[in-house]
Amino acid sequence: MFIRSDQLDQLEKCDGVRYIKVITGVRRCGKTILLRQVKDSLRRCGVANNQIHFFNFSQLHRQQLADWQSLINLISKKLIENKVNYLFLDELEQLDHVPAFLQEIIKHQNISLYITATSRSFLARLAPLQSQLVIIPVLPLSFAEFCQHHRQPANEHTLYQYLNVGGFPFAQDVHDQLTRENYLDGVFNTTLVNGFAKHGTLCNPFLTKQLAIFVAGQLGLPINASRAVSGLKKIGVPASSKTLSTYLTLLADTYLFYPCHELDLTTNRVKPTNAKYYPVDPSLRNYLTNQKGVLSQANLEALLFIELVRRGYSVYANKRFTFIADRHQQRTYIQFSYSIRNQHEYDQAIGSLRSLPVNCQKQLIVLRVADILSQDPAVPMSLLTDWLIENQSV
Incomplete structure (x- = not known):
């Protein structure tokens, strides 16, 4: 598994609950692998497993994607109080109501949020959250x-x-x-x-x-x-x-x-x-x-x-x-x-x-x-x- 050191360095510089880290690029270029490398880095730094939460939206059924309020509740139940929670949302663009979903998520003050996407138009959908976004482009090697x-x-x-x-x-x-x-x-x-x-x-x-x-x-x-x-x-x-x-x-x-x-x-x-x-x-x-x-x-x-x-x-x-x-x-x-x-x-x-x-x-x-x-x-x-x-x- 090739280590994407440049992207990892960029993510480390903007780590914290203040930013939404958006990892974007063509399919199969290594976005999900990069998320796993971030998770591995967090574990090496002493972050507990129960503080790391990974959701792959491409594996959810259409009905689950439509009921985004239930997804909010599911995620909220997994969060550990009084600790920073690292939330990884892979292929979030499968969801229809992304801005509203993310606005609910970031109401929690203890979340460091990472998401992936495979289209430029998805970034346009995130316009209401523009001031909080950090875009990390990923291309093939x-x-x-x-x-x-x-x-x-x-x-x-x-x-x-x-x-x-x-x-x-x-x-x-x-x-x-x-x-x-x-x-x-x-x-x-x-x-x-x-x-x-x-x-x-x-x-x-x-x-x-x-x-x-x-x-x-x-x-x-x-x-x-x-x-x-x-x-x-x-x-x-x-x-x-x-x-x-x-x-x-x-x-x-x-x-x-x-x-x-x-x-x-x-x-x-x-x-x-x-x-x-x-x-x-x-x-x-x-x-x-x-x-x-x-x-x-x-x-x-x-x-x-x-x-x-x-x-x-x-x-x-x-x-x-x-x-x-x-x-x-x-x-x-x-x-x-x-x-x-x-x-x-x-x-x-x-x-x-x-x-x-x-x-x-x-x-x-x-x-x-x-x-x-x-x-x-x-x-x-x-x-x-x-x-x-x-x-x-x-």
């Missing part, structure tokens, strides 16, 4: 965690392995490709069925999967519903723009894909349409396209984007730069190049970065680079394999 788990060096060979195995925890010790594909098929299909059920939308699994396949094959290219309609029509799959727009939203809401919108630097406004979509994990792209993960510009750009998201950046696309990344009121302009073989290619790669004001944060990231470069000291350069394992805590 990063390249750095992959290297650590498999005790491999951070080099191109290991990066190729990561692009093919991916970061879902279960997949790390599965050596049979068919078993891994069946597992990803379960992750994808369960995510869609649950996602449609929560949205109250009629489910067309075939069309949704065809859309996901199309999106996975368009890495690095802007996509909107009209373009998706045109792309699917070419392979004989008719659909309306309205339907595909709904399904695109669902793919993003369930964290299967992350949208990257274009930022207009002239107005500093985000364009609402024509976003690029990146899969949450490289194995998901392989599963959908039925292709191996290769060391290509598009695959590595997707990996770079997800790593920026993992490090807490708000990431945007732009015609002049690979990415523009904002974090802690600091903006970084990033250019990614697969290979730089000579001085001319280097100068081309940093041309847009050089044109920025001196005080701007700039970063050139490359997979391969020649040794003969005369580098510009104003533009830091990193090898992708080194950058991916840098300690960049949120």
Whole structure:
């Protein structure tokens, strides 16, 4: 069981009864495992078992979920007076009346509350409690965690392995490709069925999967519903723009894909349409396209984007730069190049970065680079394999 040390550190910093800790991310990325690791940590610190309470809402019947007042009573009876109670609510979004339920729970002054969720829309439902929330995003294992788990060096060979195995925890010790594909098929299909059920939308699994396949094959290219309609029509799959727009939203809401919108630097406004979509994990792209993960510009750009998201950046696309990344009121302009073989290619790669004001944060990231470069000291350069394992805590 891989220890998610970064997330555990974040949870430890906000421990206490004051905050509601919300652990969110795509299905099977390790949220429940993280809760168990928190429980183990509490026990090691001397917290008694009767102070730790775990409820998995996905295992409750529909009737139980509808009667949330009875759930409140059940939980209240288990609480130990005059001691801090640690309450873990796994997959709470199964419940319809979440804000009212949580408001009743937090009336107890001695509860440290942890909950998990698998959709962005669930966070919107928690808006009435926004001032009390701490959001802890969890993604599949990063390249750095992959290297650590498999005790491999951070080099191109290991990066190729990561692009093919991916970061879902279960997949790390599965050596049979068919078993891994069946597992990803379960992750994808369960995510869609649950996602449609929560949205109250009629489910067309075939069309949704065809859309996901199309999106996975368009890495690095802007996509909107009209373009998706045109792309699917070419392979004989008719659909309306309205339907595909709904399904695109669902793919993003369930964290299967992350949208990257274009930022207009002239107005500093985000364009609402024509976003690029990146899969949450490289194995998901392989599963959908039925292709191996290769060391290509598009695959590595997707990996770079997800790593920026993992490090807490708000990431945007732009015609002049690979990415523009904002974090802690600091903006970084990033250019990614697969290979730089000579001085001319280097100068081309940093041309847009050089044109920025001196005080701007700039970063050139490359997979391969020649040794003969005369580098510009104003533009830091990193090898992708080194950058991916840098300690960049949120």
